[in-house]
Amino acid sequence: xxxxxxxxxxxxxxxxxxxxxxxxxxxLPRFYVYLISIILLTGxxxxxxxxxxxxxxxxxxxxxVFYGAGAYATALMIIKSGLTPWLGFLVGPLxxxxxxxxxxxxxxxxxxxxxxxxxxxxxxxxxxxxYRWYSFTGGDDGIHGVPLPDIISSPTSAYYFTLVITLxxxxxxxxxxxxxxxxxxxxxxxxxxxSEMIGINVKRHQxxxxxxxxxxxxxxxxxxxxxxxxxFPDMLFWTLSLEILIMCLLGGWFSFLGPMLGAxxxxxxxxxxxxxxxxxxxxxxxxxxxxxxxxxxxVLGYIExxxxxxx
Amino acid sequence: xxDVIGIHTYYGLxxxxxxxxxxxxxxxxxxxxxxxxxxxxxxxxxIMGLTPPKEGKILFKGEExxxxxxxxxxxxxxxxxxxxRRVFADLSxxxxxxxxxxxxxxxxxxxxxxxxxxxxxxxxxRAGNLSGGxxxxxxxxxxxxxxxELLLLDEPTEGLAPLIVRDLEEQILKLKNAGISILLxxxxxxxxxxxxxxxxxxxxxxxxxxGTAAELEANEEVKKxxxxx
Numbered sequence: 001x002x003x004x005x006x007x008x009x010x011x012x013x014x015x016x017x018x019x020x021x022x023x024x025x026x027x028l029p030r031f032y033v034y035l036i037s038i039i040l041l042t043g044x045x046x047x048x049x050x051x052x053x054x055x056x057x058x059x060x061x062x063x064x065v066f067y068g069a070g071a072y073a074t075a076l077m078i079i080k081s082g083l084t085p086w087l088g089f090l091v092g093p094l095x096x097x098x099x100x101x102x103x104x105x106x107x108x109x110x111x112x113x114x115x116x117x118x119x120x121x122x123x124x125x126x127x128x129x130x131y132r133w134y135s136f137t138g139g140d141d142g143i144h145g146v147p148l149p150d151i152i153s154s155p156t157s158a159y160y161f162t163l164v165i166t167l168x169x170x171x172x173x174x175x176x177x178x179x180x181x182x183x184x185x186x187x188x189x190x191x192x193x194x195s196e197m198i199g200i201n202v203k204r205h206q207x208x209x210x211x212x213x214x215x216x217x218x219x220x221x222x223x224x225x226x227x228x229x230x231x232f233p234d235m236l237f238w239t240l241s242l243e244i245l246i247m248c249l250l251g252g253w254f255s256f257l258g259p260m261l262g263a264x265x266x267x268x269x270x271x272x273x274x275x276x277x278x279x280x281x282x283x284x285x286x287x288x289x290x291x292x293x294x295x296x297x298x299v300l301g302y303i304e305x306x307x308x309x310x311x
Numbered sequence: 312x313x314d315v316i317g318i319h320t321y322y323g324l325x326x327x328x329x330x331x332x333x334x335x336x337x338x339x340x341x342x343x344x345x346x347x348x349x350x351x352x353x354x355x356x357x358i359m360g361l362t363p364p365k366e367g368k369i370l371f372k373g374e375e376x377x378x379x380x381x382x383x384x385x386x387x388x389x390x391x392x393x394x395x396r397r398v399f400a401d402l403s404x405x406x407x408x409x410x411x412x413x414x415x416x417x418x419x420x421x422x423x424x425x426x427x428x429x430x431x432x433x434x435x436x437r438a439g440n441l442s443g444g445x446x447x448x449x450x451x452x453x454x455x456x457x458x459x460e461l462l463l464l465d466e467p468t469e470g471l472a473p474l475i476v477r478d479l480e481e482q483i484l485k486l487k488n489a490g491i492s493i494l495l496x497x498x499x500x501x502x503x504x505x506x507x508x509x510x511x512x513x514x515x516x517x518x519x520x521x522g523t524a525a526e527l528e529a530n531e532e533v534k535k536x537x538x539x540x
Contacts, residue, residue, distance in 0.1 A: 184410040187399040194397055197359065199385035199412025199457050 021163055025156045034227065035271060037159045039264045040166045041223040046247040046259030047173060048216035053245070054253035055177055056209045057189030059116035062123030063244055065103075066214040068236025070096040070221025072130060072137060075146045075231045085149050089222045096218025097211055099126070104210040108203050111192075120238055131233045142232030146225050162223045169216050174256060176212060185209055246284070250291055252298025261300050312337045312492045313358070313389075313461055318367030318377075320357045327353050328364065328516045335461065335494050340487050342507035342524070343496040344538060350516040351496035352394055355465045358494075359391045360384050371461070386414055390459030392450045394466045394496075400439030404430055407438050407449055408456050415458035423452045426482060444475035451482070462486065464495045468502050480505055500538050504528060512537045 025033045049063040074092030078085045107118045130137045137143070152161045176182050184205055188195045192202050225231060234240065243266065244259075251262025266284065273280040295302040313335040320328040328350050335341045345351050356362045358369055363378045370376065376384060385391070399407050408420055424431035427448045433441065438449060447467060454462060464483070468476045476499075483506055487493060497503035503510075510527045512520035514537045520527070527533065 180406075180409045183399075183402050183406040186401055187407075187410050190399045190401060191397060193361065193381070194393070194399070195410075196381040197361075197385060197391050197393065198410070198453055199382050199414070200410065201382050 018167075022160075025159050030155050033155050033159045035267070037155075037162045037227040038224075039267050040162050041220045041227065042244075042247070042267060043260035043263035044166045044169055044223070045217055045220035046244050046251070046263045047170060047256075048213045048220065049244050050248045050253055050256075050259045051173060051177065051185075051216075052206075052209050052213045053248055054258075055182060055189065056185045056206060058206055058209065059112055060119065060210070060213065061116035061245070062119045062238055062241045063213070063217060064238065064240035065123035065126050065236045066096040066100050066217035067221040067224075067240070067244075068130070068231070068233075069099050069126065070218025071224050071231045071235055072143075072221075073218070074222040074225045075143045076137070078146055078148075078225075079143065085147065088225070092222035092225075093215050093218035096214045096221065100210050100214025100217075101207070104207045104214075108207050108210070120241075123236065123241070124238060127233060127236045127238070130236060137233075140233060142230055144230045146229050146231070148226060148229070152226055158226050161226055165219065165223060169219055170260075173212075173216060177256060181205070181208070246288065248298075250288065250298060252295075252301030252304075254297055255300040255304055258298045258300040262298065265299070312339075312372060313494065314368075314370040315354075315358060316368045316370070318354075318357055318364035318369065320353055320362055320364045322353075322362065326516070327362075328357060330367070331357075331513070331516070331518055332367075333494070333511055333518070335492050337460075337492055338487070338490055339509065340483070340493040340495060340507045342503045342510040343494060343513060344498070344500055344503060344510055344527075345496075345513040346498060346537070346539065349513045349537075351498075351513060352465055353516075354513065355391065355393075355463050355494070355496055358463060359389065382412070385457055385459075386412060388414065388458070388460040390454030390457055390462045392447075392454050392462070392464050392467060394469060398438040398441065398446050398449050398453075400437070402438055403435050404438055404441070404449060405434040407453055411453055411456035413457060417458040418455045420456070423455050426455070426485060427452050444471050444479075447471060447475075447479065448482075455486075459491060461492045461494065464493060466496055466498065468497070468499055476502060500534070 024036060045067050049060060052058045052060045070092040073095035074088040077088035077091040081087065103119060103122050106122065107115050110118055131139060133139065152158050184195065184200055188200065188202055188205055196202050221235070247262035247266050248259045250265055251260065252258030269284060270280055273283050291298065297305065315331060315333040317330045317332050318328055319326065319330065331354055333343065333354070343351050343354060353362060357364045360379050360381045368375060368377050371387060371389060376387065408423060429445065430448055430452055433445065438446070441449065451467065467479055467483070471479065480502060483493065495503060495506060504524060507524050509523050511518050512533055519537055520533045
């Protein structure tokens with residue numbers, strides 16, 4: 001839709017970006033490598049939310065639950081099953097898919113805000129189970145020191161693993177958005193009744209979108225286990241969902257890479273501002289106000305607008 | 312092809328359609344004529360399942376379709392072009408056609424673009440930026456992508472410039488010649504008369520007159536009373 005760059009320019013810039021991402025660990029200290037890994041996987045999480053939120057117009061208010069479920073499923077599979085750890089990375093996203101299918105079938109009957117509210121309540125149910133079930137999930141303590149395959153256990157290799165998986169996932173999501181299915185999804189966002197009048201099964205399309213979003217959220221959750229070696233109940237608490245939502249709005253929920261940028265901004269803010277003050281959310285709040293007033297399409301949306309005016 | 316048998320439709324408590332019966336045979340263009348607010352659009356919406364009737368039956372190709380969901384009706388072969396002629400504004404013209412459920416191969420993008428050559432020239436444009444006439448063509452083109460056997464056209468010429476209306480009439484005739492049955496609702500009776508074989512005149516939610524186009528043309532009383540001609 002939006003032709004900001006010419007194709008050639010976009011490929012060149014993308015290529016430069018990729019090279020920079022790939023050589024980061026060669027000169028950056030360990031902490032920053034960790035930080036960028038977290039930004040990448042959180043960006044993946046926010047992008048997956050944006051498939052349903054920005055492109056689908058579905059108020060997915062509790063997206064974190066699929067992220068947390070993916071992370072827990074991966075960690076528990078690795079620890080409890082005794083099978084090869086790689087299986088955990090398969091089970092994580094699958095559990096998220098299953099969860100989003102079940103929650104989707106229940107919630108999809110409702111529309112707009114009611115969908116979001118019902119999803120928060122169901123998601124909180126999942127959270128409380130994880131939070132209370134000490135014997136299985138470790139409850140409040142979470143799970144620490146998840147053993148990983150040697151090849152991805154060092155921070156640098158975890159970074160590369162995260163980078164590659166994130167890039168592949170982002171690419172697949174981009175293809176999905178550009179496919180007829182993605183167009184139909186945007187049509188439904190525009191007007192569900194009209195979509196139905198051209199033979200689109202609205203609820204089924206939305207459910208499929210929820211499952212796709214859940215799948216990629218699950219992948220992000222599995223990646224968190226790789227990068228951080230831990231899981232904890234906060235990963236599926238609703239405040240995190242809100243944070244991801246803000247990432248989408250901040251970065252620009254009508255731009256494909258907007259949520260990625262939003263994730264980077266918020267994580268950098270949280271990391272660096274919170275060294276000065278514990279009230280870092282105050283800074284975020286003020287920033288958010290400015291974004292809403294001056295950049296209604298988000299930061300990336302604003303940049304795209306400027307660039308397209310210039311050309 | 313389409314049999315609407317004595318339907319009563321309500322918006323909440325208000326009774327809108329009273330015992331409306333309409334029949335469309337294969338290959339026919341049938342007019343549903345009446346003033347603003349007479350019940351034309353409601354009849355269309357009742358057929359398409361957007362405001363399902365409380366009483367009465369609707370048959371399509373002999374099969375009862377009363378109360379079916381709109382997307383299922385589309386898949387059975389009923390295309391609907393609503394009067395608000397809204398396109399999916401954020402999608403390109405091409406994508407507007409791409410997302411349609413395809414029930415057959417009879418119509419495809421090429422054939423649709425052959426019918427509306429003006430659309431092919433702007434196929435990468437954002438549909439929200441099209442003119443009224445172009446949007447109307449796009450909504451009809453979109454309905455055609457599903458290879459419908461019956462097309463419900465709700466006031467296709469409303470608000471369009473006379474020159475564009477003439478183009479549109481030609482295109483509707485081409486659809487008729489392609490064997491698609493059409494139920495056409497219209498206030499603009501002069502335009503409708505060029506297209507239709509038979510007509511129903513609706514007023515205050517009731518069918519007041521039924522006859523061939525020639526009979527209606529000759530009946531000054533009905534035209535004066537219900538159609539303000």
